Amino acid sequence: MKGRLRHLAIGGLVSLALTLATAVLSAWPSWQSLPEDSALIRVSFSVSGARNCRDRTAEELAALPRNMRRKRVCERRRSPVRLSIGIDGATLFDAAIPPGGLSGTGPSRVYRRFEVPAGDHRITLRLQTDPAAPDKAVTAVHEVTLDPGQNMAIDFDTTTGSFVLY
Amino acid sequence: MARARAALRRGFDRVERGLDAAFGPDWNPMAQLGPLGWFLFWIVLGTGIYLFIFFDTGVTEAYGSVRWLSTDHWWHAGVTRSLHRYASDLMVVVMFTHLVREWAFDRYRGARWFSWITGVPVIWFVYLSGITGYWLVWDRLAQYVATISAELLDAVGIFGEPIARNFMSPAQLSDRFFTLMVFLHIAIPLLLLLAMWIHIQRITAARTNPPRGLAAIMLGALIAVALVLPAPLQGPADLATVPQRLGIDWLLLGLYPVIESVPAGVIWAGAALFTIGLIGMPWLPPRRDGRAAEVFLDHCNGCERCVADCPYAAVRLAPRSDGAPFRFEAVVDPSRCVACGICMGACPSSSPFRRSGELITGIDLPDQPLAALRDEVIAAGRALGDTPGTGRVLTLACGWGAGAGSTAPGRVGVPCAAMVPPAMIDFIISRGLADGVCIAGCAERECHNRFGVAWTEARFARTRDPYLRERVPRERVLTVWAGPTETGRLGEELDAFARRLAAMPPYERIRPLEDAANRAAPRRRQRSVAG
Ligand code: HEM
Ligand code: SF4
Ligand code: SF4
Numbered sequence: 001m002k003g004r005l006r007h008l009a010i011g012g013l014v015s016l017a018l019t020l021a022t023a024v025l026s027a028w029p030s031w032q033s034l035p036e037d038s039a040l041i042r043v044s045f046s047v048s049g050a051r052n053c054r055d056r057t058a059e060e061l062a063a064l065p066r067n068m069r070r071k072r073v074c075e076r077r078r079s080p081v082r083l084s085i086g087i088d089g090a091t092l093f094d095a096a097i098p099p100g101g102l103s104g105t106g107p108s109r110v111y112r113r114f115e116v117p118a119g120d121h122r123i124t125l126r127l128q129t130d131p132a133a134p135d136k137a138v139t140a141v142h143e144v145t146l147d148p149g150q151n152m153a154i155d156f157d158t159t160t161g162s163f164v165l166y
Numbered sequence: 167m168a169r170a171r172a173a174l175r176r177g178f179d180r181v182e183r184g185l186d187a188a189f190g191p192d193w194n195p196m197a198q199l200g201p202l203g204w205f206l207f208w209i210v211l212g213t214g215i216y217l218f219i220f221f222d223t224g225v226t227e228a229y230g231s232v233r234w235l236s237t238d239h240w241w242h243a244g245v246t247r248s249l250h251r252y253a254s255d256l257m258v259v260v261m262f263t264h265l266v267r268e269w270a271f272d273r274y275r276g277a278r279w280f281s282w283i284t285g286v287p288v289i290w291f292v293y294l295s296g297i298t299g300y301w302l303v304w305d306r307l308a309q310y311v312a313t314i315s316a317e318l319l320d321a322v323g324i325f326g327e328p329i330a331r332n333f334m335s336p337a338q339l340s341d342r343f344f345t346l347m348v349f350l351h352i353a354i355p356l357l358l359l360l361a362m363w364i365h366i367q368r369i370t371a372a373r374t375n376p377p378r379g380l381a382a383i384m385l386g387a388l389i390a391v392a393l394v395l396p397a398p399l400q401g402p403a404d405l406a407t408v409p410q411r412l413g414i415d416w417l418l419l420g421l422y423p424v425i426e427s428v429p430a431g432v433i434w435a436g437a438a439l440f441t442i443g444l445i446g447m448p449w450l451p452p453r454r455d456g457r458a459a460e461v462f463l464d465h466c467n468g469c470e471r472c473v474a475d476c477p478y479a480a481v482r483l484a485p486r487s488d489g490a491p492f493r494f495e496a497v498v499d500p501s502r503c504v505a506c507g508i509c510m511g512a513c514p515s516s517s518p519f520r521r522s523g524e525l526i527t528g529i530d531l532p533d534q535p536l537a538a539l540r541d542e543v544i545a546a547g548r549a550l551g552d553t554p555g556t557g558r559v560l561t562l563a564c565g566w567g568a569g570a571g572s573t574a575p576g577r578v579g580v581p582c583a584a585m586v587p588p589a590m591i592d593f594i595i596s597r598g599l600a601d602g603v604c605i606a607g608c609a610e611r612e613c614h615n616r617f618g619v620a621w622t623e624a625r626f627a628r629t630r631d632p633y634l635r636e637r638v639p640r641e642r643v644l645t646v647w648a649g650p651t652e653t654g655r656l657g658e659e660l661d662a663f664a665r666r667l668a669a670m671p672p673y674e675r676i677r678p679l680e681d682a683a684n685r686a687a688p689r690r691r692q693r694s695v696a697g
Contacts, residue, residue, distance in 0.1 A: 007379065033310060
């Protein structure tokens, strides 16, 4: 039994060391996820692009059965939504976001995050839902002060048709 | 690859020899990794149930309740929380050590593929259990884990609304999310349990409990560390800010910094490649086990010993099919058989003494049948000379221990120590083929074929059939359990044994092999195949 006591003691110490090492690794060393003097801008929303519509010509209408003679026809597929984000005059993001859904019938959804230095920034936003109508694009300019580690969210409220910043 | 494996195996052997000294071979944790994994799981489950009593679900309630139990009630609930975390972390350590060790010991291919590929989902369930657990605390780390996980999932593009939107700002987070997380953190560990259970289905009497002493040591160490180093809380999650510097659990969440820094596509591809690669390992390249054991019904009485001794659940009893007056017969499932020969060593028909007719037993290994083993033993005895009393040692060495591959005179190789029927020892000594017999098998802490060491010891101690006969002088039988890096010790023990034997008067009850029997010592002859 003396041997067993020794095993309990030495084995116990070995196990203690292993468990301690495991416990230390469970919180250390720490990880710098975002540099100390940076902040984060997250942009996320879902907006439906315009539908491609046109009026049928008279001949087309005449060729259809009487009960289906609807003048305006739209493609199922929505058009992409163009989002541009600028910061202090530079382009942060500028891309066309395709519609969601298998056949492109759903809204365009976006989720993006950008690491920016903390401090004062001038953020310009532009969202165009109809490629054919650049003049109908929604634009906004925001002067913001971002604290280090701040998480600024940019959403788009479809009911009011404007950008929302949290 | 084979060279890397051999080097790794020797590395393990060296480390484990050190641990043998610290814990004793029977408590050696390296030989108990599977059972330890189970033990840790039960600790995690038990502590989890206890923690759940105090846990509140909700955006602010979750953190509040964890803080309350970690501070106000640190002496029971806080310690439980630390135990819950550290046992989960240890499970990761144990799991990967176990994985690498099974690979190094080449126990993942051939008929053993099942245990390997069923281990792969276990890895994922362990990680997913840990991740969903960290999420629940809803501190800064949880916020980080939640955001990065959501972004990774969103990259798949099958979820309509981006999940990461939930963590955009305080306004967007709902209690519903916590309900889902609590559900997942209960469901996934249960799936883990199911996967662990499937994992051990092709193993006879899988060890799922470590020896009590080792269990006590591990639990003691965990409690001590939980008291000394309580699991930290990293401040409440706040979606208006981003965690900048974080304490990361490198064991369970170690991939998060990588996920953060590498495109999601690379992460998903890496995860898929890792999983597929791991599942494919047993066939990259496959191992050719020896041919499966065969049953010879004329010599099988359905005694069930082979069923009880096979470590891989490869033999079962079936109703008698040949009209012989026994109820059962042994049937081998070739897809599970690793050709260790333990069943042959267990069969009461495995007697080398028979002089007439061909030497056939109830269950035999086509690649090294009993008859061939007897031939090899006789030849090895001859090589030792025929002067009794000169300390001639005939060694039966398994393919995995210190004696593996040796071609020294008097050595006979066998797949497993327990393949040698006890009657063979009797035969060698009573026929004067050697003055003593040594069985050289794997290190005592763990047999390559799981039960080779245990069954051999039990048969020699006459506590498990088939017994080593009483008449065999015990001082002429030596067992050496030594791993691949202990060839030196094996040599020393053999030398000392030879000296002891030489100092004894020659064994007086030798009945030499008759010439007739020698001539009849069969090569391989036609056998009636039954089964
Ligand atoms: C925490 C997770 C795991 C637990 C609790 C566990 C548990 C076990 C247990 C109890 C055994 C039987 C040991 C015995 O009685 O001899 C075993 C065998 C085995 N495990 Fe695991 N295991 C885990 C993970 C894995 C993983 C990830 C792999 C590899 C992908 C793996 C591969 C194997 C193999 C190949 C065997 C068969 C050994 C043999 O044939 O002798 N295990 N495991
Ligand atoms: S050789 Fe015998 S004991 Fe070994 S796996 Fe095959 S059937 Fe089982
Ligand atoms: S040990 Fe031999 S006799 Fe007994 S069931 Fe197995 S094959 Fe038959």
